[in-house]
Amino acid sequence: MPPIENDTGKNELKSQIQLLIDSNQVMVFSKSYCPYCVKVKDLFKELKLEFNVMELDLMEDGTNYQDMLLEMTGQKSVPNVFINKTHVGGCDKTMQAHKDGSLQQLLCGESEAYDYDLIVIGGGSGGLACSKEAAALGKKAMVLDYVVPTPKGTTWGLGGTCVNVGCIPKKLMHQTAMLGTAIQDARKFGWEIDESVKHNWDTMKEAVNNYIGSLNWGYRVALRDKNVNYVNAYAEFVEPHKIKATNKRGKETFYTAAKFVLATGERPRYLGIPGDKEYCITSDDLFSLPHCPGKTLVIGASYVALECGGFLAGLGLDVTVMVRSILLRGFDQEMANRAGEHMEEHGVKFLRKYVPVKVEELEAGSPGRLKVTAKSTESDEVIEGEYNTVLIAVGRDACTDKIGLDKTGVKVNPKTGKIPVSDEEQTNVPHIYAIGDILEGKWELTPVAIQAGRLLARRLYGGGTLKCDYINVPTTVFTPLEYGCCGLSEDRAIELYGQENLEVFHSLFWPLEFTVPNRDNNKCYAKIICNKLDNDRVIGFHYLGPNAGEVTQGFGTAMKCGATKEQLDNTIGIHPTCAEVFTTLEVTKSSGGDITQSGC
Amino acid sequence: MAHYEEVTVRGYDEFCQAISERKGKDIFAYFSGDKDAQGKSWCPDCVTAEPVVRGEMTHLPEGSVFIYCQVGERAYWKDSNNQFKKTLKLSGVPTLLRYGTPQKLVEDECFKSDLVRMMFTED
Ligand SMILES: Cc1cc2nc3c(=O)[nH]c(=O)nc-3n(C[C@H](O)[C@H](O)[C@H](O)COP(=O)(O)OP(=O)(O)OC[C@H]3O[C@@H](n4cnc5c(N)ncnc54)[C@H](O)[C@@H]3O)c2cc1C
Numbered sequence: 001m002p003p004i005e006n007d008t009g010k011n012e013l014k015s016q017i018q019l020l021i022d023s024n025q026v027m028v029f030s031k032s033y034c035p036y037c038v039k040v041k042d043l044f045k046e047l048k049l050e051f052n053v054m055e056l057d058l059m060e061d062g063t064n065y066q067d068m069l070l071e072m073t074g075q076k077s078v079p080n081v082f083i084n085k086t087h088v089g090g091c092d093k094t095m096q097a098h099k100d101g102s103l104q105q106l107l108c109g110e111s112e113a114y115d116y117d118l119i120v121i122g123g124g125s126g127g128l129a130c131s132k133e134a135a136a137l138g139k140k141a142m143v144l145d146y147v148v149p150t151p152k153g154t155t156w157g158l159g160g161t162c163v164n165v166g167c168i169p170k171k172l173m174h175q176t177a178m179l180g181t182a183i184q185d186a187r188k189f190g191w192e193i194d195e196s197v198k199h200n201w202d203t204m205k206e207a208v209n210n211y212i213g214s215l216n217w218g219y220r221v222a223l224r225d226k227n228v229n230y231v232n233a234y235a236e237f238v239e240p241h242k243i244k245a246t247n248k249r250g251k252e253t254f255y256t257a258a259k260f261v262l263a264t265g266e267r268p269r270y271l272g273i274p275g276d277k278e279y280c281i282t283s284d285d286l287f288s289l290p291h292c293p294g295k296t297l298v299i300g301a302s303y304v305a306l307e308c309g310g311f312l313a314g315l316g317l318d319v320t321v322m323v324r325s326i327l328l329r330g331f332d333q334e335m336a337n338r339a340g341e342h343m344e345e346h347g348v349k350f351l352r353k354y355v356p357v358k359v360e361e362l363e364a365g366s367p368g369r370l371k372v373t374a375k376s377t378e379s380d381e382v383i384e385g386e387y388n389t390v391l392i393a394v395g396r397d398a399c400t401d402k403i404g405l406d407k408t409g410v411k412v413n414p415k416t417g418k419i420p421v422s423d424e425e426q427t428n429v430p431h432i433y434a435i436g437d438i439l440e441g442k443w444e445l446t447p448v449a450i451q452a453g454r455l456l457a458r459r460l461y462g463g464g465t466l467k468c469d470y471i472n473v474p475t476t477v478f479t480p481l482e483y484g485c486c487g488l489s490e491d492r493a494i495e496l497y498g499q500e501n502l503e504v505f506h507s508l509f510w511p512l513e514f515t516v517p518n519r520d521n522n523k524c525y526a527k528i529i530c531n532k533l534d535n536d537r538v539i540g541f542h543y544l545g546p547n548a549g550e551v552t553q554g555f556g557t558a559m560k561c562g563a564t565k566e567q568l569d570n571t572i573g574i575h576p577t578c579a580e581v582f583t584t585l586e587v588t589k590s591s592g593g594d595i596t597q598s599g600c
Numbered sequence: 601m602a603h604y605e606e607v608t609v610r611g612y613d614e615f616c617q618a619i620s621e622r623k624g625k626d627i628f629a630y631f632s633g634d635k636d637a638q639g640k641s642w643c644p645d646c647v648t649a650e651p652v653v654r655g656e657m658t659h660l661p662e663g664s665v666f667i668y669c670q671v672g673e674r675a676y677w678k679d680s681n682n683q684f685k686k687t688l689k690l691s692g693v694p695t696l697l698r699y700g701t702p703q704k705l706v707e708d709e710c711f712k713s714d715l716v717r718m719m720f721t722e723d
Binding site for chain 2: 210213216220221225
């Protein structure tokens with residue numbers, strides 16, 4: 001057979017060889033008389049391996065094969081050995097690989113050696129997104145999700161915090177409270193409603209939980225449909241590539257994977273005082289509480305504390321919030337205080353600078369009666385109070401301490417339990433990644449966890465390069481007067497850039513819908529922080545008013561595009577809306593100018 | 601003897617009757633468009649789904665009930681005020697649901713045997 005000269009013939013030959021390499025775990029190009037080839041073939045026989053041999057000397061076009069192999073591998077001699085698509089080399093190289101164990105490793109080949117390509121621990125916002133994306137990219141993926149019951153025994157279905165005990169029930173109950181306000185306003189607009197408007201906790205709880213139930217089922221359908229293996233069991237590492245899964249009946253199963261993603265989220269922190277776990281509840285219990293909580297003490301000033309306190313008050317309950325120091329740590333403090341003041345004006349009581357020391361039960365019941373003893377953080381003063389329900393919302397701890405991370409070498413910040421990762425969500429152990437609330441120094445928000453999970457899967461399995469951008473993430477706190485923000489708080493901007501390099505524009509405003517009911521004048525507030533050194537670019541956006549999430553979302557995009565004050569000024573507003581205030585901001589904070597509003 | 605009970609009903613009233621006679625049981629209900637004299641439903645998706653659902657019925661839990669419910673003629677079904685839509689909140693046929701739970705497979709979800717099996721075999 002003549003040498004092949006034309007490209008078509010060459011390409012055909014090349015793909016024939018490639019096919020042999022790809023479809024045989026062990027592929028040996030050999031010559032029947034060559035002693036080195038015999039040696040290699042004997043080794044594979046001894047190892048009881050199935051292998052495919054092509055004796056080039058017995059084939060008509062053997063030389064062409066040999067020439068092409070030279071082109072493909074840089075090796076002309078035989079044997080020419082491939083294992084799991086990897087070029088090993090000739091006799092010496094193969095023998096060497098057998099000796100040092102790399103042959104064995106190659107034989108195992110990542111995908112063959114493990115049960116799964118990817119195991120995701122935690123089926124919440126991040127974990128579901130990541131596992132579904134990996135499966136969509138053709139990988140064998142498993143997700144484990146297990147809810148450890150609260151001390152009160154509350155538990156829930158698949159989907160993690162957001163769906164079951166976070167964003168979803170929170171916003172629906174916030175909406176419940178806002179409808180109460182709307183009913184009051186409605187009278188001023190001419191609706192004639194009976195004086196006795198009452199709220200029924202059970203009806204709301206049932207409706208909210210039915211909706212959540214349908215979401216739980218929807219996630220199970222989606223996972224099954226997308227070929228993600230969902231296991232309802234608690235996972236912990238026993239080896240770097242192996243986990244133990246314990247289901248609710250205590251049955252243990254072991255699974256291995258080439259890669260892992262940690263997405264275990266956080267759970268509410270308790271106070272460590274007498275009576276906290278016995279008598280108090282957390283947000284994990286509140287949304288499915290079998291009875292109306294009645295007179296409630298909320299301990300903490302996190303957004304969860306203010307949101308829960310806010311909607312409970314909006315349902316007409318007697319609510320007190322006990323605060324150790326500041327409201328909404330990490331958020332813009334001016335905004336936080338304005339949101340807090342609005343709550344106070346609408347009947348929420350604040351006990352500032354107190355910490356609880358014990359909780360005692362006076363009477364069991366649904367709800368019962370509890371006595372809370374607290375002490376001042378500034379003096380020896382001790383106070384007592386009686387409540388039906390005590391809700392602890394003092395922060396959340398990452399679920400990283402009971403998942404066997406010591407077996408893997410994954411580094412955890414010992415103070416916070418959080419996991420430091422690279423900008424590609426990789427931990428210090430290369431095959432283990434982490435996403436969502438357990439990350440150190442990252443946002444604890446559902447869309448952030450979803451984005452990180454999805455992009456991670458695309459980078460791992462889809463040739464993606466896009467990384468999750470944790471800058472300028474818009475968010476909203478659903479206090480009774482909602483607070484939306486994006487970018488830096490004023491406090492943080494001053495720290496980073498210095499007061500002299502910033503210009504802050506602000507204004508109070510009165511939503512049109514509040515005018516007829518004549519409420520909350522000069523309570524809503526808009527503020528932007530601009531960097532004078534960079535063309536007055538907007539580096540902080542803050543909005544306190546109705547529909548804050550809807551208002552803030554679009555400005556988040558604007559900030560991603562690098563919006564400047566001038567561009568906001570050149571934007572034509574939509575009238576009559578609240579958001580239009582950002583197109584007409586004139587008064588700078590430094591000028592001390594009047595920002596109160598008197599009319600349209 | 602099958603390890604489950606199969607009941608065939610037609611229309612909303614018969615459905616409610618069948619349910620009320622089996623309180624406390626694990627009830628699966630399959631809603632389909634009426635069949636004509638040749639045994640063919642006016643709803644093509646129901647024709648596709650039925651063999652899939654039937655094929656998984658051996659996986660029904662011990663002691664459960666399978667209600668096969670014909671919802672009516674096409675004209676009745678298309679009325680958005682019909683009782684299946686209003687009271688049972690059905691949105692389409694075929695629908696397979698586990699009565700009294702959020703578990704529900706609608707239209708082309710019923711074509712997928714592993715989804716049907718998941719409903720029959722897992723809590
Ligand atoms: C009251 C409240 C309101 C919130 N409101 C909002 C909001 O309005 N907007 C917003 O964006 N975010 C909100 N969040 C935050 C949001 O819920 C979280 O950022 C998001 O759920 C984080 O997703 P995740 O994937 O990191 O973890 P999670 O959603 O918490 O999921 C983790 C899952 O892993 C499971 N798990 C843990 N350990 C194991 C284990 N060893 N084995 C198996 N499973 C395990 C957990 O049970 C859980 O199901 C709120 C949170 C709370 C508490």
